[in-house]
Structures are given as structure tokens and as C-alpha cells.
Amino acid sequence: MSQRRPNTISRSNNPRHGHVFSPSSRAHFEWLAGRLDEGALNQREGGKFFPLTTGGVRDVFAKDDDANVSPPPDGKIASAGQQAGAWLDEPGSHWQKHDVRSSETLDISWHFSAKHAARRWNYFMTKEGWDPDKVLSRSQFEEVPFYTVQINLQPHWAHGEAMLPESPTIHGVPLPRRNGYHVCLAVWEVANTSMAFYQVIDLNFVPPDGGGELPDTPTGLSAVNVTDKQVLLKWNAATGPFPIVSYRIWRNGGFLVEVESPNLTFADKSVVAETQYNYDICSVDDQGKVSARSRPIQVHTLPEGGEGPTAPTNLHSMGQTAQSVSLMWGASTGTAPIVDYLIYRDDSHIKTVSATQTSFDDAGLTPNTQYRYSVKARDLNNKLSLSSNVLSVRTQGDGGEHPAWKLGTQYAKNDIVSHAAKNWTCIQAHTAHTADWAPGEGDNVLWKEHA
CATH class of the missing domain: 2.10.10.20 (Carbohydrate-binding module superfamily 5/12)
Known part of the structure; x- marks a missing residue:
């Protein structure tokens, strides 16, 4: 170890939040060794949306979720910027590792000591050729996660316990192709706070069982046609030392279908409208060897009935009094003319205004009360857009205070x-x-x- 590591006591002795315990994360190993208390083990907490560096950002998929604060800076990713356990950021190859193999599915288990409404878990891997003797930084990791698990329910406050993860929560994570020492960064992002929880797992990639070269991972996986009822996938043919006999497709982490070669397309007709799906793919050769799974792609099916107008943008308050809120938003567009906008307060439709109007004053409200607003556009074909961002605003108290x-x-x-x-x-x-x-x-x- 490059520095003597003291017993570090967190600000609270109460165990909070969560950590990865199997395979043991770097923090979990330190807890097992008695160098972190249980509070510090569970408080690897920093702003969500890594690898972003700025705060105040809303979730692209779930705009009603809390905006983030700034994620941990480079050099403080393993500790999540927390003073308790700052040595977790030490560079070097001395960290205790787990032997794994390219393309295998690694079960990663989370324990939650305090549950929050979960939005997603992102898994990042260090790049090929990364330098263990340098601090962990954004430039050391791939820019996008190699695997994601997401909860699509929204708004988060309307779904109660369905947004709370079970403890333990286990993800079967398909590992990318690597050799030797690499670091997996697991990030649990929370819907109803600005924060995420950071766990670093040190891995040693060893040769595949039985030796021999694996087939190549299929490239070019994409959704070439998406409706409210199906997703048409397409990919490029894979190659390898032996002939490719099939392709296995996975959806949201679970096996979906095996497509015989030389077919390079598949239509998933089991989807539902207005829902996000993650797809990835691997190849299988005539020796039964399986390639590493591809990086997942995200696909969002259209609203029921097909494509409608774009969602109104930037819904915001121009001001509020004790009994009113003044709303304004950006106009929608679409292939058919926009007819009107539907305004919702606390998920109930309260007003419809002309397409020429992008503002509305909601009056007759209760002082010192919080309200949630959203807006949808409707076109000439009676198709509704997705919802705008959800605006939460509180009226002033009696007398204007x-x-x-x-x-x-x-x-x-x-x-x-x-x-x-x-x-x-x-x-x-x-x-x-x-x-x-x-x-x-x-x-x-x-x-x-x-x-």
C-alpha cells in the first residue's frame, strides 16, 4: 500500500444507502479488513450522471427526477469525493482483484441499507491500455457504460415501492472483452435525490476456459424501425476462427431470442408503447464458443398510435402569488399541425389552450401549497405528444410572504x-x-x- 490507512469513521455511525458486496468492491474489501466502518462503506455518494462534471442537470429520460449536483471529480471517483475512505482513490495495481473472463456474465450484488427510488444502475469499464499507475479519471474509462439496468416508471412519486430496489439486488452483467487488470465502476443513480452511489470493483481478466479464441462480438447493432408495437433490429455479421451459427439477443439484461445465421435482423413484436428497452447481442460459433456481448443500445418505443408531436420544452414558472402560478413553455412541432396544448396539474387535466398560446395563468390556488405541472401537445390527427418536463412550484403564503x-x-x-x-x-x-x-x-x- 502506498500510504498507511487509518480506521476512518464516517459522519454517521448509522449504515446508510448501499454497496456492492459480491464480488466485493474495493470499499467492501476495506470494510472486511476493518479499515472502513459500515457508515463509510455505504456512503460512497456523489452527484449522479457520471461522466458529466456539472450539476443542475435533469435526467434525459425522466425529466421529473431531481436534478443532479456535480459528480465526483477525476482522482476522487472511487471514494465518490468523500473524505471517509479517501485512500480508495490511490492509483496502483495492488488492489485485491477477482478473476473473471471476457464475455462471461458476472453477477453483481448490491446491498441497500437505506432504499431510495432507483432510476438506473450504470456499469463502466476502464479502456484497453489504461494506466493503473495513474488516478482513476474520466479519460481512463470508456465514455459510455457497457451495461445499464433502468427502471422506466415515471413520475417516480406515483409508483411508491415499485421504485425501491430489493436487497439484495443482483444484476447479471455481461463483461466486455479485456485482458489483465481492469476496473469496473458501478453507479447506482437515484430518482428522488440529486445523488448516486459509486462502487469500484477490481477485476483480473484471465484467458477463457479451455483456451482458444472466441468469436468476434457483432458490430453495428441498431434499431432501424421503431413503432409503438415493434422494434426492428439489425446488425453486422460476426467472424471468428470457426463459422458463426447463431446470434443471441438480450433485452433489458434477460435472454430474448436466438437467431440462426446468416440472418442479420430480428423484429421484436413483444414491446409495449412509450417504453424504453436495452438490447445487446453476441455471436455463437460451431464449437459452442460465445463472444462477448455488445454494448447495449437504448430504444424508446413510440406513444400508442404512432409518432405524434414533439414534447413541449422548458416548462417553467414566470412567477407565482399566493393564489396563482404563471406558466410558460416552448412550442411543439410535428408532421401534422399542432392544434392545442393540454395542461395538467398534479396529473389531472385542468385546461386546454390554443396552439398559438404557449403560456397559461393558473388561478384560484391555495397559498403556501406545492403543485406539479406538465403540458402535452395534440396535433390535427388527435395524437398526443410525450409529456413536457414536470414543473414543481409552491405558491406564496398568505399576504405574499x-x-x-x-x-x-x-x-x-x-x-x-x-x-x-x-x-x-x-x-x-x-x-x-x-x-x-x-x-x-x-x-x-x-x-x-x-x-
Whole structure:
């Protein structure tokens, strides 16, 4: 070890959140050795959406999810930027490793000591030719995850326990082709907070059982036609030392179908409308050897009835009073003319306005109350768009004063609240899950005093 590692005690002795225990992550090995307490083991927590570096970003797939804070910087990825266990970021090849093989499916098991509404798990692998003697950085990893597990339910608050992961949660992760020492970065992204949990797993790729070269992974997997009822997949022929006899296709991590060679297309007609799917593929030769699985592609089926208008963009508040909210959004487009916009409050349709109107004042509201808004477009063929982003906004209190900060409330950036005889402006979108996140508490990364 390059440095003496002290027993590190986290800010809380209560075990929180989650970690990878099989195969043991780097942090789990340190916990087993007595160098991390259980709190620090479970608190590898930083901003979501790695490899991004900025905060305040909304989920592209689920725009009602909480925006992120800045993900851990380069050199602090294994520790997730946490002081407890900072030595986890040490470069070098000395870390305890697990022997694995290219193309095998590795069962990765998560334990959750405090459950959050899960959106996805992303798995990244270091690039071929990476340098273990340098710190883990974005340039050391592939830019996109080699495997993703995603929960498609939205909005997250409408699905309760269905968004909470079981403990343990086990993912069968198909490993890419590698040789020697590599690092797998497992990231659990949370829907109802700005955070993610980071676990580094050190792997040693050894030659395949029985020796011999594996067939090549099929390239060019793509969805060439997507409707509300089917996804047509296409890929390039694979090669290898022996003839390719079939291709195996996987959907959302589970085996879907085996397609005999030389066929290079498959129509998945078991999909449902307005749902995201992940597909990957591998090849099988006449010796029974199986290639590494391809990098998954993400496909989103169309709304029921086929393609409609684009979703309204950038729904936001132009201001609110004790009894009203002033809404505005960006216009939709489509192959057929847009006829009108449907406005929803708390998932109920409240108003339809002309296509020439991209604003609406919602009046008659209750003071100091939080509301959620969204907008859909409708075209001349009566087809609806997907929903706009979901806007959460709170009316002012009676007399126009700012509403009091309240535990459990979802706050958007620039919301203003009163707390401890002062007014505060929200600087990071979040949900107030704990009293430690109140304005004026701690290091004030969520609020600043309102001028």
C-alpha cells in the first residue's frame, strides 16, 4: 500500500444507502479488513450522471427526477469525493482483484441499507491500455457504460415501492472483452435525490476456459424501425476462427431470442408503447464458443398510435402569488399541425389552450401549497405528444410572504422559502429528505440567503 490507512469513521455511525458486496468492491474489501466502518462503506455518494462534471442537470429520460449536483471529480471517483475512505482513490495495481473472463456474465450484488427510488444502475469499464499507475479519471474509462439496468416508471412519486430496489439486488452483467487488470465502476443513480452511489470493483481478466479464441462480438447493432408495437433490429455479421451459427439477443439484461445465421435482423413484436428497452447481442460459433456481448443500445418505443408531436420544452414558472402560478413553455412541432396544448396539474387535466398560446395563468390556488405541472401537445390527427418536463412550484403564503421551508418538499432551483427568520434561495434542485438539509444548516450547498 502506498500510504498507511487509518480506521476512518464516517459522519454517521448509522449504515446508510448501499454497496456492492459480491464480488466485493474495493470499499467492501476495506470494510472486511476493518479499515472502513459500515457508515463509510455505504456512503460512497456523489452527484449522479457520471461522466458529466456539472450539476443542475435533469435526467434525459425522466425529466421529473431531481436534478443532479456535480459528480465526483477525476482522482476522487472511487471514494465518490468523500473524505471517509479517501485512500480508495490511490492509483496502483495492488488492489485485491477477482478473476473473471471476457464475455462471461458476472453477477453483481448490491446491498441497500437505506432504499431510495432507483432510476438506473450504470456499469463502466476502464479502456484497453489504461494506466493503473495513474488516478482513476474520466479519460481512463470508456465514455459510455457497457451495461445499464433502468427502471422506466415515471413520475417516480406515483409508483411508491415499485421504485425501491430489493436487497439484495443482483444484476447479471455481461463483461466486455479485456485482458489483465481492469476496473469496473458501478453507479447506482437515484430518482428522488440529486445523488448516486459509486462502487469500484477490481477485476483480473484471465484467458477463457479451455483456451482458444472466441468469436468476434457483432458490430453495428441498431434499431432501424421503431413503432409503438415493434422494434426492428439489425446488425453486422460476426467472424471468428470457426463459422458463426447463431446470434443471441438480450433485452433489458434477460435472454430474448436466438437467431440462426446468416440472418442479420430480428423484429421484436413483444414491446409495449412509450417504453424504453436495452438490447445487446453476441455471436455463437460451431464449437459452442460465445463472444462477448455488445454494448447495449437504448430504444424508446413510440406513444400508442404512432409518432405524434414533439414534447413541449422548458416548462417553467414566470412567477407565482399566493393564489396563482404563471406558466410558460416552448412550442411543439410535428408532421401534422399542432392544434392545442393540454395542461395538467398534479396529473389531472385542468385546461386546454390554443396552439398559438404557449403560456397559461393558473388561478384560484391555495397559498403556501406545492403543485406539479406538465403540458402535452395534440396535433390535427388527435395524437398526443410525450409529456413536457414536470414543473414543481409552491405558491406564496398568505399576504405574499415566502412559504416556510418544509421537510419532505421538492424544491426547484431559485425557489424562495423562509426559515429561521430569514429568506433563502434554492441553489440546487432537491427534495428535503432530512432536517440537515434545512436552510442555514451544515455547509449550505442547497441554499443561500436571499438578498
